[in-house]
Amino acid sequence: MKYEVVMGLEVHVELATESKLFCSCSAKFGAEANENVCPACAGMPGMPAVTNKKAVELGIAAALVTNSEITRTMFFDKKNYFYPDLPTGYQITQLFAPICRNGWVEIETGEGKKKITLKQIHIEEDAGKLVHDNRTGTSLVDFNRASVPLVEIVSNPDFRTAEEVVTYLEKLRSLLSFAGVSDCKLQEGSMRCDVNISVREKGSDKLGTRTEIKNMNSMKAIAAAIEFESQRHIDALETGSEVLVQETRRWDDNIGETFSMREKENATDYRYFPNPEIMPIVISDEWISAVRESLPETAQDKYIRLTQKLGLSEYDSSIITGSKNLADIFDETMKYFNKPKEVVNWIIVELLAIAKGDNKGGDDVKIDCKKFAKLIELVDNNTINRGVGKKLLSLVWKEGIDPDVYVKENNLGMVSDTDMIGQVIKNILTMHSKSVDEYKSGNQKVFGFLMGQVMRELGGKADPQVIKKLLTDLLAGK
Amino acid sequence: MNRVVLEDCIMQKGIPVTAGSKILENFISPLTATVVNKLLDHGNVIVQRAKMYEFGIPNFFTDDSDEIPEAIKVVKDGVADYSLCNDLFGKYRRNAAETGCCYIHPTYGTVSRFGLIPLVSSMDQIGVVCKSIPEGLKLLSQIAGNDLEDGAMFPEKFYDYAKNKQSISVGIPESIVNKADQETQSAIKEFAEKFNSVNVDLEYFDVYKQVMMILSCAEISNNISRYDGIKFGYRASGYKGIDDLYIKTRSEGLGVETKLAAIMGAMVLSKNQYTPYYEQATKIRRLIKESLRFDAYDIIVLPCCISEDPYENLSLFALPNLVGLPCASFSYKGQGIQLIANVKNENLISTAWEVCMA
Numbered sequence A: 001m002k003y004e005v006v007m008g009l010e011v012h013v014e015l016a017t018e019s020k021l022f023c024s025c026s027a028k029f030g031a032e033a034n035e036n037v038c039p040a041c042a043g044m045p046g047m048p049a050v051t052n053k054k055a056v057e058l059g060i061a062a063a064l065v066t067n068s069e070i071t072r073t074m075f076f077d078k079k080n081y082f083y084p085d086l087p088t089g090y091q092i093t094q095l096f097a098p099i100c101r102n103g104w105v106e107i108e109t110g111e112g113k114k115k116i117t118l119k120q121i122h123i124e125e126d127a128g129k130l131v132h133d134n135r136t137g138t139s140l141v142d143f144n145r146a147s148v149p150l151v152e153i154v155s156n157p158d159f160r161t162a163e164e165v166v167t168y169l170e171k172l173r174s175l176l177s178f179a180g181v182s183d184c185k186l187q188e189g190s191m192r193c194d195v196n197i198s199v200r201e202k203g204s205d206k207l208g209t210r211t212e213i214k215n216m217n218s219m220k221a222i223a224a225a226i227e228f229e230s231q232r233h234i235d236a237l238e239t240g241s242e243v244l245v246q247e248t249r250r251w252d253d254n255i256g257e258t259f260s261m262r263e264k265e266n267a268t269d270y271r272y273f274p275n276p277e278i279m280p281i282v283i284s285d286e287w288i289s290a291v292r293e294s295l296p297e298t299a300q301d302k303y304i305r306l307t308q309k310l311g312l313s314e315y316d317s318s319i320i321t322g323s324k325n326l327a328d329i330f331d332e333t334m335k336y337f338n339k340p341k342e343v344v345n346w347i348i349v350e351l352l353a354i355a356k357g358d359n360k361g362g363d364d365v366k367i368d369c370k371k372f373a374k375l376i377e378l379v380d381n382n383t384i385n386r387g388v389g390k391k392l393l394s395l396v397w398k399e400g401i402d403p404d405v406y407v408k409e410n411n412l413g414m415v416s417d418t419d420m421i422g423q424v425i426k427n428i429l430t431m432h433s434k435s436v437d438e439y440k441s442g443n444q445k446v447f448g449f450l451m452g453q454v455m456r457e458l459g460g461k462a463d464p465q466v467i468k469k470l471l472t473d474l475l476a477g478k
Numbered sequence B: 001m002n003r004v005v006l007e008d009c010i011m012q013k014g015i016p017v018t019a020g021s022k023i024l025e026n027f028i029s030p031l032t033a034t035v036v037n038k039l040l041d042h043g044n045v046i047v048q049r050a051k052m053y054e055f056g057i058p059n060f061f062t063d064d065s066d067e068i069p070e071a072i073k074v075v076k077d078g079v080a081d082y083s084l085c086n087d088l089f090g091k092y093r094r095n096a097a098e099t100g101c102c103y104i105h106p107t108y109g110t111v112s113r114f115g116l117i118p119l120v121s122s123m124d125q126i127g128v129v130c131k132s133i134p135e136g137l138k139l140l141s142q143i144a145g146n147d148l149e150d151g152a153m154f155p156e157k158f159y160d161y162a163k164n165k166q167s168i169s170v171g172i173p174e175s176i177v178n179k180a181d182q183e184t185q186s187a188i189k190e191f192a193e194k195f196n197s198v199n200v201d202l203e204y205f206d207v208y209k210q211v212m213m214i215l216s217c218a219e220i221s222n223n224i225s226r227y228d229g230i231k232f233g234y235r236a237s238g239y240k241g242i243d244d245l246y247i248k249t250r251s252e253g254l255g256v257e258t259k260l261a262a263i264m265g266a267m268v269l270s271k272n273q274y275t276p277y278y279e280q281a282t283k284i285r286r287l288i289k290e291s292l293r294f295d296a297y298d299i300i301v302l303p304c305c306i307s308e309d310p311y312e313n314l315s316l317f318a319l320p321n322l323v324g325l326p327c328a329s330f331s332y333k334g335q336g337i338q339l340i341a342n343v344k345n346e347n348l349i350s351t352a353w354e355v356c357m358a
Helices: A053-065 A162-178 A219-239 A285-294 A299-309 A314-321 A324-336 A340-357 A369-380 A386-399 A403-409 A418-431 A433-440 A446-457 A464-475 B034-041 B070-076 B091-098 B133-143 B182-193 B205-226 B241-253 B256-269 B274-291 B310-323 B346-357
Strands: A003-014 A077-080 A090-093 A104-109 A112-125 A129-133 A138-142 A149-155 A191-201 A211-214 A247-252 A257-260 B003-007 B045-050 B082-085 B102-105 B127-130 B169-172 B196-199 B299-303 B327-332 B335-341
Touching: A003 A162, A003 A219, A053 A112, A053 A149, A053 A162, A053 A285, A077 B205, A090 A112, A104 A162, A112 A162, A162 A191, A162 A219, A162 A299, A162 A324, A191 A219, A211 A219, A219 A247, A219 A257, A299 A314, A299 A324, A314 A324, A314 A340, A324 A340, A324 A369, A340 A369, A340 A386, A369 A386, A369 A403, A386 A403, A418 A433, A418 A446, A418 A464, A433 A446, A433 A464, A446 A464, B003 B070, B034 B045, B034 B133, B045 B070, B070 B082, B070 B091, B070 B127, B082 B133, B091 B102, B091 B127, B091 B310, B091 B327, B091 B335, B102 B133, B127 B133, B133 B327, B133 B346, B169 B182, B182 B299, B182 B327, B182 B335, B205 B256, B205 B274, B205 B310, B256 B274, B274 B310, B299 B310, B299 B346, B310 B335, B327 B346, B335 B346
Parallel strands: A211 A247, B003 B045, B003 B082, B169 B196, B169 B299
Antiparallel strands: A003 A149, A003 A191, A077 A090, A104 A112, A112 A149, A129 A138, A191 A211, A247 A257, B082 B127, B102 B127, B102 B327, B299 B335, B327 B335
16 A cells, blocks of 8 residues: 555543533533533633532543553643633633643554554533524524533544554543543543544655544544545545645535535634633642542453453453443442343343343443342242243333332242143143144144243243143153 | 622622623623622621722723722722722722722732632732721621632631731832832831831832733733623624624723733734743743742832833732732822732731831
């Protein structure tokens, strides 16, 4: 290949704090427009910024999991620009003394292992959201997201392929979500990625003209945007069909192309200066150790624990540790019912199937783990059979029923009385004598039909193992 | 029960607050300032809100010393016992002293700015117009103390301004005092004779006003950027598109002095000017702080006027704001003088006042 693609990433991650960065408004996603807004985050005068300590701690956590050098005296700066979604006319961010610098993240692709180096991570506040109403030709602004804390993770231009980019993002997502820094959801915008991309002839040490691509909200879109944009650069270089300019381009997922955002030339002087409202924050050794000690298990450590200590398969373990949410469900459920193989099986086979029916993936599954554990236990100790268990799971999922109570109230306990089951089987065999004849003449499939009839007669509550044994014996004429 | 007047930059929930600007017309305070709550807790009564120059920015280049702010008039005329305002450029200190009142500018970070319309965040400090320094400190002790709603404060919850020191030594910057008129010079001389006095050289005094101007304009340009006509306050009519909305609203809503400050501020923060202006001013600000020798004297004495040019006079008032020092101005022998002490040493100013007035 004649050309080399050079990319650097700016990844914005919303910090998982309860409240905003400089006021006590809720930082939760999904509220009504302008529900989580106070005078401070609406840009009104009179409320000095007071830093959310938890956000700084999550920033320290992000620094630790990315092997970064923490700035011992960090401070915030003001970045000035006018835009209706920016209530104060300035964004509080970090330019001069970001929380950390010079980190790295190791990724593994088909090409082997590689260290992606980071320039810096800084803490900043998010802006609000503009909604354009084409019907009336007006714009509406929602400040719920204004002043929600973010970290921006700025990498060096170390990426050469889309695969490296996606692998790095997956790795970051795993590191940050397991450390509790962020839930890192691309779709909800709690993780956003801008790609700086340029193309040069292989072997050259000079960088080509750089463009920045924005507005990708899935891994697929990121890979596709990189593919498109690098090809556009290569075409321009080869054919001279267009002159590349340094600019910001927006990815349109429907059309599958990038478009120039035509930013104004004069909008680029942000007049940064240190924020005098907020005192410099000293990050002591003690504070760093305290954050380090409070860090939860990483995905990698959890994978090792699941495979080596709990004896789970590599496949199951990788599914569980591929999502912070599933890993949390696993750990929480294990607190109430300590049989790892059973728990993993129920999560991967049953819970994910139900979730999929509701169009939810592993990151969005929510279940009451105590009830979930109870349900697994009821099946495991033969109080109910697995079929009843599955039905109950969907009731726990949908209606939050208590499995214990529900089983008792609806008399769903497993029937294991062999005399009674034997009697039912005899009745069924009499009713379906034709099928019995077919079975005897060698049609094994009929066995399943007969089992089903018996189970139905017993309201689905019988122990299938008992039915199977009795039915086999009776058909054999014993 | 003291009668207190609030200047129109201190918020009372539900009551309009404009900071003297058209851009905040019809803006209703969404909250009550911490100082107001503290005043009420101590049984004081808010009797009035005082009109003010837009955001408290005086005329930088035209002498307006005979225009007395309402916050001072009400105390002078006995309408109120005290008033609270935010003196950034010395106008209140000078006018208070010249009308026979006192102005106490407390140590930066000792009085909460929650509920104060911000102008220069690194210097904003609510101060007290009063009849005498000890009385003023009594009121100050009611409103001072750490507030978690203001992130740039000292941790102390209360301040005891009654502590006494037996002998006070005063520093007289003679070269500056000599620029004042004869009456003021002899008043300061008489004042100095009541104490151990030393001549002090205020290093960098010649650039105080420039440093003050650069830093305050930078912060003003930033702090008033929230007034954009989008969310609250004044919005011009007949705009076409968002840029036009900003330009018309701010052109019509802001006054000349504010615009001047905003333009200068935007200039000194711009990419090419940041290093020679803003950064340089920040460095000199630090040098000014380091140049003070409060081990050699307890308080510094300065006149309230050395020139007809308000920009020249700005240097006289810059030190407390740049370094965050407590300061008080008052009339002595009919002349306006001001005393500046080290951080949290308001009591020394009070002691000196009592000695000289005895």
